Amino acid sequence: MNEERKGVWRILAVDEDGCIGCRACSSLWPEISTSLSLSERGPERTVMFPRIVEESETKIAGGLEEVCPVGAISIISPGEIPGEDSFSLVFDMVRCPRCRAPFATGRELDYVKGKLPEDIRAKSSHPSWIDLCPTCRRSAFREGASREVIVRRSGARR
The missing domain is CATH 3.30.70.20 (Alpha-Beta Plaits)
Incomplete structure (x- = not known):
């Protein structure tokens, strides 16, 4: 030694x-x-x-x-x-399809995808939200929430 x-x-x-x-x-x-x-x-x-x-x-x-x-x-x-x-x-690293920034390893994303229940993926405002970087994921969530508010308000006025 x-x-x-x-x-x-x-x-x-x-x-x-x-x-x-x-x-x-x-x-x-x-x-x-x-x-x-x-x-x-x-x-x-x-x-x-x-x-x-x-x-x-x-x-x-x-x-x-x-x-x-x-x-x-x-x-x-x-x-x-x-x-x-x-x-x-x-x-x-995997690149975000929206902003193209590298944010996670492919193995890391596969691991997370395997742990998420299908119903959580289905409730997302973006069809492939898990493939988005955290910044774009938050942005997609806000856009989905905004659309929901607009739809509710426009439906209430009619």
């Missing part, structure tokens, strides 16, 4: 096929947020994870397992100390 890695307690394991790039892990605690690195440049989101979790960080890092909505993160005992100190996952 390297002299510099004597304090290693656990290894951070991330299922690369399971991770949806949702950023839940990066917003857990400030201590973890400084270890994780998140970058959104153009049509890509990159999440850089630390590979090694020091003994003093183990309890905090254990929360990563709990906060991950898809169970892609686990903290394991080291069988072999990895050579690299960190690793990155890169996700293609």
Whole structure:
């Protein structure tokens, strides 16, 4: 074992096929947020994870397992100390069909779509509201609410 890695307690394991790039892990605690690195440049989101979790960080890092909505993160005992100190996952971002701004990963949207009941999707003022960025989603909701008010008022006057 390297002299510099004597304090290693656990290894951070991330299922690369399971991770949806949702950023839940990066917003857990400030201590973890400084270890994780998140970058959104153009049509890509990159999440850089630390590979090694020091003994003093183990309890905090254990929360990563709990906060991950898809169970892609686990903290394991080291069988072999990895050579690299960190690793990155890169996700293609989905663009909002209305404003064209990248806002979520494809895996993230698929996860959310799978969790929403069909009746909630049907009540939306925009047929594909889930594919809209949060700003355009709010705008579509306001437009739908405005249309509803106009229809009610015009029907009441007749």
